[in-house]
Amino acid sequence: xxxxxxxxxxxxxxxxxxxxxxxxxxxxxxxxxxxxxxxxxxxxxxxxxxxxxxxxxxxxxxxxxxxxxxxxxxxxxxxxxxxxxxxxxxxxxxxxxxxxxxxxxxxxxxxxxxxxxxxxxxxxxxxxxxxxxxxxxxxxxxxxxxxxxxxxxxxxxxxxxxxxxxxxxxxxxxxxxxxxxxxxxxxxxxxxxxxxxxxxxxxxxxxxxxxxxxxxxxxxxxxxxxxxxxxxxxxxxxxxxxxxxxxxxxxxxxxxxxxxxxxxxxxxxxxxxxxxxxxxxxxxxxxxxxxxxxxxxxxxxxxxxxxxxxxxxxxxxxxxxxxxxxxxxxxx
Numbered sequence: 001x002x003x004x005x006x007x008x009x010x011x012x013x014x015x016x017x018x019x020x021x022x023x024x025x026x027x028x029x030x031x032x033x034x035x036x037x038x039x040x041x042x043x044x045x046x047x048x049x050x051x052x053x054x055x056x057x058x059x060x061x062x063x064x065x066x067x068x069x070x071x072x073x074x075x076x077x078x079x080x081x082x083x084x085x086x087x088x089x090x091x092x093x094x095x096x097x098x099x100x101x102x103x104x105x106x107x108x109x110x111x112x113x114x115x116x117x118x119x120x121x122x123x124x125x126x127x128x129x130x131x132x133x134x135x136x137x138x139x140x141x142x143x144x145x146x147x148x149x150x151x152x153x154x155x156x157x158x159x160x161x162x163x164x165x166x167x168x169x170x171x172x173x174x175x176x177x178x179x180x181x182x183x184x185x186x187x188x189x190x191x192x193x194x195x196x197x198x199x200x201x202x203x204x205x206x207x208x209x210x211x212x213x214x215x216x217x218x219x220x221x222x223x224x225x226x227x228x229x230x231x232x233x234x235x236x237x238x239x240x241x242x243x244x245x246x247x248x249x250x251x252x253x254x255x256x257x258x259x260x261x262x263x264x265x266x267x268x269x270x271x272x273x274x275x276x277x278x279x280x281x282x283x284x285x286x287x288x289x290x291x292x293x294x295x296x297x298x299x300x301x302x303x304x305x306x307x308x309x310x311x312x313x314x315x316x317x318x319x320x321x322x323x324x325x326x327x328x329x330x331x332x
Contacts (some may be wrong), residue, residue: 004299005292009306010330011045012038012323013081013222016059017241017312018256027058028065030316035069037320039076041327044306046073047081047111053125056244056254063096070104079109081187081222081308082170085139086114091157094146098160111187112140113170114178137178140169144182144213167213168220176200183211187308191223191298192282201302221298222308226285227325228318234285236260237322240314242279249275257314292329 014034016027035046048065051057059065062080070078078100083093100108114136144167146157169179171188179186180203188200201219208217224241228234240257243266248254250272268276284294295307309326313319 002292002296004296005330008299008304008330009044010326011047011077011220011306011308012043013047013049013308013310014059015049015051015057015310015312016065018056018058019240019314020256020258020262022256024058028068031059031065032068032072034316034320035073035076035078038323039073041324042331043076043323043327045077045079045109047079047109047308049081050084050087050113052087054254056256063093063100066108067100067103070100070107075107077107077109078104079168080111082111082113082168084113085136085143090139090143091146091151091155093143094157094160097165098147098157098163101163101165102159108165109168110165111168111170112143114172114175137181140167140178140182143167148212171200171204176204177207180204180207180217181209183209183214185214185218185220187220187222189222189308189310190282191221191284194298194301197221198301201304218306219302219304220306220308221302221304222310224283224285224311225291225295225307225309225322225326226283226311226313227288227291227322227329229287231286231290233318234287234291234322235280237311237313237315237318238280238283238285239263241312242276245279246272246275257312259314288325288329291326295329 014031016031018024018027031048038046046069048062049059050062052060062083066078066080097108097110145151147160147163149156149161168185168187169175171179171186176186186204188197205217226234226237228237239260240263243263244255244257284291311319311322
């Protein structure tokens with residue numbers, strides 16, 4: 001194993017993807033079950049996500065799901081990738097993470113994003129609009145202030161005040177600059193646009209200001225990694241998500257994951273085929289040897305301290321096997 005891989009942390013973001021023929025509750029239980037598998041394999045952290053009104057994603061309440069994951073595990077770090085701060089009042093977010101950190105001390109991460117709902121309907125239901133994302137930097141300052149007892153309101157966030165829950169910024173678009181100015185660790189993806197990812201990382205490192213939360217830059221690169229016995233098997237792991245993305249681009253809604261064999265039997269329109277083929281490219285996928293080589297390249301290019309793997313697929317056994325093979329690569 002290369003020294004650059006050996007010195008890198010590996011973690012997982014599981015979005016509780018729903019699957020055709022399976023329920024939303026099953027998807028959530030799959031995430032909790034996966035956490036135990038990942039803990040046994042030595043992964044550093046498991047994060048869960050926030051999506052609203054999406055047929056293909058059961059994870060709508062990440063701090064609630066994080067509590068279930070933390071309760072079912074003992075050592076793996078647990079957090080959010082992320083809580084979308086524009087959707088919530090910072091005080092409430094601080095209180096939620098304060099409760100999590102109080103119940104599971106030293107294991108909770110606070111990953112924060114600036115997205116608002118994907119559709120007009122979801123944004124209306126949340127009482128938000130696209131412009132709310134523009135206030136993310138101020139919302140972030142307010143949130144961190146609750147942990148320091150620095151609110152000008154005179155109100156105190158219980159039990160968050162005085163606790164330290166490591167914050168991370170999910171860097172999409174302007175996020176790299178925001179993370180740098182706030183002096184926070186940054187999560188950036190994905191592997192399909194390496195040049196854009198490198199530009200964001202360079203900007204972050206160049207403008208980073210040390211803070212009470214982080215004395216130096218900390219970069220987490222995120223993306224899909226699929227490992228299997230053959231390149232063909234690894235590619236099949238990518239098929240369900242690639243089709244779901246293609247379907248969402250052509251039909252306006254993100255569906256549950258279908259089995260790979262059903263997708264491969266579909267007759268697609270030219271537009272669907274284009275999005276689908278695009279969705280299969282640019283990821284890190286292949287045998288252990290191929291994936292190790294590609295990971296080494298990415299880590300040398302980015303200097304990242306951590307990789308957050310975001311793979312979703314229909315076949316959960318194959319997914320766990322992929323994580324098992326990846327763990328073997330990263331632990332030597």
